[in-house]
Amino acid sequence: MERKMTTLADRFLKAKRELFDILYGHLNPMQRKAVFTVKNPLLILAGAGSGKTTVLVNRIAYIIKFGNSYYSDTIPYELDLSDVERLENAKNADKEEIEGLLKEYAVEPCPPWGVLAITFTNKAAKEIAERLERDLNEAVNDIWSGTFHSVCLKMLRKFGDRIGLAKSSLTIYDTDDTKKLVSSCMKELNIDEKMLNPKLVRNEISRAKDKLITPEVYAKDAFDENGNANYRLAKIASVYKLYQQKLSEANAVDFDDIIMKTVELLQTDEETRLYYQRKFKYVCIDEYQDTNKAQFVLASILAGGYNNIMAVGDDDQSIYKFRGATIENILNFDKSFENVSVIKLEQNYRSTKHILDAANSVIRNNIGRKGKELWTDKEGGERLTLRRCDNQIDEAKYIINKIVELVIKEKRRYSDFAILCRMNVQSSTIENVFVKSGVPFRMLCGTRFYERKEVKDILSYLCLINNPDDNLRLRRIVNEPKRKLGDTTMNAVEKIAVAENCSMFTVMKNCKNYRALSQAQSKILDFVYLIEGLRKVSETAPLNELVEKTIRLSGYENMLLLAGEEEKERLENVLQMISNAEEYMTNNPDGTLSSYLEEVSLVADIDNYDKDADAVTIMTVHSAKGLEFPVVFIPGLEEGIFPGGQNVIDEEVEEERRLCYVAITRARERLICTHVKERMVFGQTQYNRISRFLEEIPEDYTVRELSDAEKAANEQKAAFKPRRKIEFSGEFIKKPEEPGRQKAANISQLSIGDRVRHITFGEGTLLSLKPMGADILYEIAFDNAGTKKLMATYAKPKKI
């Protein structure tokens, strides 16, 4: 009897799994494994173009529809032969029928509200939501999916009062606001901005928050073990403390606080923590390589209930280190959680073999990586095109001519092309040439709508109406348009506010009580009445009316009208805000002023990214992540541009190389790389040598296209030395046959364990060496300067 049951159960499980494989037949075996592995922590290392989003979306849908059916051995206890036969006979049924059948036998399907899906950008969040909706219909609405910041804010809105945040009038400060706040803190502390760059301080504070370092801990860290203060760190610590105090007085949070405060909430308030740990049965995180420490801690707490955490990422595409992302999160995933499975997705469905081989040969030169090799079953394809131009105007012209050529020869659309720049400055030359050429294009790197001064001004009014304690926004607009409320008056107001421990707006409201304000009294009250009046409007009128009244009654519109032609664009932008507000009301009937402000500060790409327009796309490599194009141009492949600026020297180059990898892997069919002989940067002409990244790509994958002048020069040379034609015409740098290795071997006179002396860091011991491109990367433990990674040609350490 028992034996018969086992057989029946085996047949049942086998038939069920076969049906799942049919249902998910559009995925490859590795992708399917990733979808079906839902219990315990899972790390998916997904290379570029390997179907990462498809896996993520299918996995979430699978969890909701089928729970843990595939790998679960659970069988329905009333199972009989007819069940098994039903499954076995369904093999040839259509997918809808199979799905319905499998749902009947689902093991612990998860309700949508039990799933948390976190992404980095709104773009990604939107894409995932859209693709899920196709599969799950209205069930998507219950899934918590969004960016780290939107998810955290949702929690703070609900439970923020438990850590002392007023929930209703919570204000979000963007990067621009925080810069201003840091500056004003430094002024108050009498720290000379020439001695300590406020931008650096802001960055430092932001990095500290990424690592969950509080002002108190930061202040402690400013002292070494002997109790001596590091002057610089101590100064920054004092700014950090005051900065945080001012944020809290204004009931404001910056972007980093949104994460850090949520962690604080979950760590200190057990009830909240248990509530979310019980709620979220499955936690999924996209772009895991870009997470920082705070986000890692947050994710581990949220997943702490069921331990079903999944992270998708690609260590080779980590390009936000400068913003606090730690690649260690992905490298240490298996150590951070228990019972971890790791699945690698290495089959690329996007690019041709030549493009992939080129990408692989570049990224291979990085040391700190999990090691992954993309492959494709597509053969060959076009080789990469390399082209050297005289200057950046010539470069832009070449690109446009090439586009026109391919449009005619290969019948391509303009929207097939993308130009990926390392720096925004590169795009302005290209833009100018495009305008003249008449080829349609769109720039995706200019100033965004909500970052424009006039738009931020109007938003500041709205913020102040929403939260009168917001001193920063008050100061921004109190004299914009001019109301004769300049620095003298406002400094007086600020002084009183500090003394009375209240907000500046409160002081202004009670200005009759302060003799120091008697002269400006009527002007101050005019402003107070304006804001209070608009506050009343906000309580009853719809949002678009409030925006309109704000623009009119504040005198802002008049100011722009009087400025005439010069400010026409600003006026249009301001008026655009009225229709934006109207649109928001249509999409969010229950929307309030504060929810609108939240959306605006968290959602940056309401931008006019018109997907359907037939135009060439110009953007930075950073913003191209996650996108793909049939034809990609990478201009400016020169040392000093790409790899750029200060990042040419040490380990920073690895991030640049990942960036290059991202750029290359955006291309589906064609990749065209250009570099120039001379480039004007900041009014000075640079003569940069060709990028090391291009030298890392073997010649087999590339074709060098010559300009007419170069062809002529070559023919002349050929007449004398027909056998020794220089392939890289005019180039004096020879490419090693196997990139890097040979030349590297020549420089390397050091071996591991050697004692070395460096010109700035002093003496140390060589820990490791690694050939990189045409150079060697040394890791040296210096006796007095810590462990550093240095390039042999730049650092020139000497053996002692």
Added chain:
DNA sequence: GCCTCACACGTTTTT
């Protein structure tokens, strides 16, 4: 309090 001129500075970007 406002305007103008000189000087400084100038990667990458999402939230």
Added chain:
DNA sequence: CGTGTGAGGC
């Protein structure tokens, strides 16, 4: 080479 900011004059 541009742009934006800040100090100093009016």
